[in-house]
């Protein structure tokens with residue numbers, strides 16, 4: 001959103017206006033902003049506060065409580081490594097460590113090029129194929145440390161092809 005330019009500010013004002021007749025509009029407003037921009041930084045929360053009269057403290061509380069909302073931009077690919085019990089005993093920690101090492105980010109962080117966000121997840125319901133990794137909705141079964149570099153390379157290639165780079 002880059003410092004909340006006037007187009008973004010106008011869009012957020014418009015989103016707030018959409019729900020002005022709702023008694024509890026906050027979740028709807030924040031969901032629309034999250035879907036539109038992928039994250040809800042502080043300056044956006046301040047604008048929502050100004051438009052709705054809801055305090056920044058309350059807005060901040062909601063944004064940080066629900067994992068669906070994010071304060072920071074997410075990468076094009078969200079690499080979610082399950083660290084639930086079944087995955088953990090099958091070596092999931094080594095898998096996430098490998099992603100972390102190659103991407104040079106910690107869980108919760110996004111690479112500088114904006115391509116990857118690394119997340120540590122609880123059980124994603126795929127224990128039978130542990131350790132499971134979910135990347136932007138696709139589940140990779142029985143992930144091993146050796147597979148990690150290849151998966152990253154494939155995603156980079158896929159992105160370049162998509163972008164025509």
Ligand code: FES
Nearest residue numbers: 082084087123126
């Ligand atoms: S513990 Fe990882 S999918 Fe269930």
